[in-house]
Amino acid sequence: MTDTTSTRTEDFTAVLNLPISPADVAALFTSAAGVGRWWAPTEGDGAVGGTLITRFGKHGANAMRVLAADPDRVVWEAIAPDGAAPTGHTHEWLGTTMEFDIAPAGGGTELRFRHAGLTPRLGCWDACVDAWTHFMASIQTLAETGTGTPFGT
Template sequence: MTSTTSTRTEDFTAALNLPASPETVSALFTSAAGVSRWWGPTEGDGAVGGTLVTSFGEHGVNAMRVLEAGPTRVVWESIAPDGTTPTGHTQEWLGTTMEFDIVATDTGTELRFRHAGLTPQLECWDDCFAGWTYFMASIEAFARTGTGTPFGV
């Protein structure tokens, strides 16, 4: 008899084939206006070194320090700035990174998303998995129709 053990250590990842140009897709992650179109009302600076703060109403905010903001790769680090009320999962997200790789294809763009550090061991995994799945669909809706489904809409 053999036994197998699952470590369940994989980061959350998603890959989307989007009918939009790489420039259009990149713009969703490099400005507060872009992030607001798919995630939620966002303020701040999407340039490298800037901070983007997305509001989830009574649930608090997610804040991200922008580590990379290029046309083919955007990377954010989850932070908890003073003076904000973080969402309930922020403690588990601190120090994790959200990576958006943007690859041109014959039909538009492939978006490869990885939330490095968001793994099934975290208490928020089920809620965060459902949330990211919803917001990946919001990105896809925006690419297809010009309108996403961000929080608060």
Template sequence: MTDTTIAGDFTAVLDLPAAPEDLIALFTSPEGVSRWWGPTTGDGKIGGVLVISFGEHGQNAVRVLQTDPGRVVWEPVVADGSTPTGHTHEWLGTTIEVEVRAAGEGAQLHFRHRGLTPKLACWDDCVAGWNHFMASISSLLRTGSGHPYGS
């Protein structure tokens, strides 16, 4: 279900029981992101910034660079007035890329955090985190309940 590339960027591929448009919607609005990653505010349109809260650990923020019917690209940023998480500085200069394709009776999610590689100090923690949140997406689409931060 999840395939992490140890030699390069973090990647995951999930086969999910959802229509492609329902899956991509999880990445294009604060409400969608809140269902699998964590409490989110902001704007999911191109040029907008989504801010994901991790309580006392701070916030991750991403600027939306692209939203197409089958592709979303985010750029991690430091949002004005936010308290960045401990790994935010390592995420600057990376991109988070999501591609969704119809597959069988559902959809296949191709997730890539380009630039998140083993050379970064946060690698182990970030891989564990992304694996948790990929499982959260899977759970959300299979059971109706994800495992976002704070749930």
């Protein structure tokens, strides 16, 4: 089940209850292959200090510096993609963080997502909320069926 909750003054957040182990959930955020299964084609290093670059075809690329890559918490900071055309919202995302908190829950995992700094004050708010809602559903579908709905599928 996906619960996306945001108000007009807060960061975008979502809570997912996933029927897979915390280790399997963490793997979705700590490697390029894992990110590519739910978001978009991704390359790079998902370890702390590494950079992940996710490409959205003609729309450009997002780059994230990995600040934390623990079994229970993954944090990325949005940075300018080096050597790739940025997406149209990159300038608004710079310095924001994407936080994935992972905890055992029942027979599966609770994932709490927060895009800190992505607030209604940004011009991309509506489009970004729509996109994050889609990609949170992609994570849910991936956990339930083994196949997500990343960009380009």
